[in-house]
Amino acid sequence: MSWRFAALPPQDGYHMVTSFVSVADYVSRGGKDTLMVFYAKEPFVNVGVNQEVWLEVNLDFTKQHNIPVVRRDLGGGTVVITPGEHDFFIVIKQEEAPSDPQSLYKKYLTPIVNVIRSYGLDAQLRDQDIVVNGKKISGNGAMTYEKAVVIAGNILLSFDADFVSKCIKVPSEKFRDKIAKDMSEWLTSMEKELGYVPDRNELNKKIKEEFEKELGIKFEDSSLTPEEIELWDKLAEEKKREEWIYYKDNRHPDLRTDRCVKISSAVAVCHVDYKARKLIRITVKIVNKKIDEVSISGDFFLMSPKGFLDRLEDSLQGIEVSKINEKIDEVFSSEKPVIFGFTADDLKKAFEEILNKPEIREII
Template sequence: MSWRFVSLPPQDGYHMVTSFVSVADYVSRGGKDTLLVFYADKPFVNVGVHQEVWLEVNLEFTKKMGISVVRRDLGGGTVVITPGEHDYFIVVRAEEAPSTPKALYEKYLTPVVNVLKSYGINAELRDQDIVVNGKKISGNGAMTYDKAVVVTGNILLSLDVDLISKCVKVPSEKFRDKMAKEMSDWLTSVEKEIGYVPPREEINKRLKEEFEKWLNVKFEDASLTPEEIQLWEKLARDKMNEEWVYYKDNRHPELKTERCVKINNAVALCHIDYKARKLLRITVKIVSKKIDEISISGDFFVMSPKGFIEELEDSLKGVDVAKYQEVVKKMFEDKKPVIFGFAADDLIKAIDELMKKPEVQEVI
């Protein structure tokens, strides 16, 4: 089988997070499966599609430094992308892709693991990440687009822990110092592992070789088509729109709190962070013993259906606090979402825990 190999020059954040969508559109219309590689020309903060910017990003610092905040179409957590990464995007026809996230990642990330091993790095796949002796060296995500599936990720060539820690929102500066130290403990890079950064051309050559061997395919060096470039430019412009960047924040303007407060005898506002397989961040406004509004955010991945989280939030509006479990279960049964990071039971447990907070108990 013949694949395209496309290597692009460095790009800004808006072009970084939209390139694979235009390629997925091409593949959906019958184009060849594609491996796309390039990297960022300058640092930017990349928030997951299901995250709220105000909860995740140190906006005071990013604005002061002129660092863009970009919302991608993929789930996962907030990451600070720097020119020290080598990014790849694997775009294939949906019928070729395994239906479970675990099998999908194994199929398309094993060649990346093998490239790292070729440098003497003890790399292994753990869920959707590639780790070296327990430290992450590659973060990855996946999404469906029409008739295509996209797996996107990076190889950390070098790390700027100081910059990364300053871009992320934390409770205090003391905590930021602690986070920077912890980041050094759970992140690694090719440079840290082998003492130097290999040339990107060499990494690309090895990626091609490993993908060809593992998937039994043959690459042809190619460029993006004029149609892909045209769509890519439009999508990048759309991503620059602040309405999109702050979409999740603006959807719930009254739910900006990281604590629980009783507003009066009938109203409470409460937030909880709940660790399922991935992090769930839930904020609920209770009015007269009903869920007036709920925000469900976090670093999880929703493979399908598109818009499931928003539909789930909407379905819970106006629901009696004693009946939300039934609504959650029915939504999961009816829509059969493919989610990497949490299940219906996790969400119910998280909301249960939130409902047990004293501030909430006083109004229900």
């Protein structure tokens, strides 16, 4: 089986997060499966499609230092992308991809694991991440687009924990120092492990060899088609629009709290962070024992169906708090979402945590 291998020049953040869409469009129309490799021209903050920017990003710092905030089409958490990464995008026909996320990651990330191991490091696949001695060296995610599946990921070549911590929203400066320390403890890089940064051309050669060996394919070196590049540029321009970057924020402009507040004897706004396999962040306004508005965000991966999260939020709006579980079961049963990171039961437990807050108990 023949695949395309495209080693592209460094890209800005908007092109970084849209590259796979134009390629997925090409693959969906019968084009060859494709593996692309490239890296960022400059640092940018990369927010997951299911996240709210105001909850995740230190906007004072990013605006002061002209660091772009870019919302991608993939799930997962907020990450700060720098030229210290080596990024890859695997785009394959949907019928070739395993239907469950764990099998998908195992099949297509094993070659990357083997590349890291070729440098003498004990790399292991853990869920969708790759770790060395328990520390993450590669973060990855997946999504479906038309008739294609995309796996996007990176290999950390070098990493500046202090810089990254300044881009992320935290409760206090003391906590920021802790975050930087924690990141240094649970993230690693090729430079940290080896004492040097591997040559990118050498990495690309190893990546090609491992994919060919593991998947039984042959690569042809390729560039993208003129049609792909035209669509890519168009999509990158669209990603610069604030309507997209702040989409989740603007959907719920009145739900801006990271705590629980009783507003009156009938009204309260409450936020909880609930840790399932991934983080679920729920902010809800309750009026007269009914959900007036709700925002569900987090670093989970929603692979299908498209728009499920918006429809879930809309379906909960206006229902009595006693019927939340019933409505969640109904929506999950009818839409059968493929989610990596939480289940319907996790979501119900998160709402239960909200309903048990003193501020909420007083009004229901």
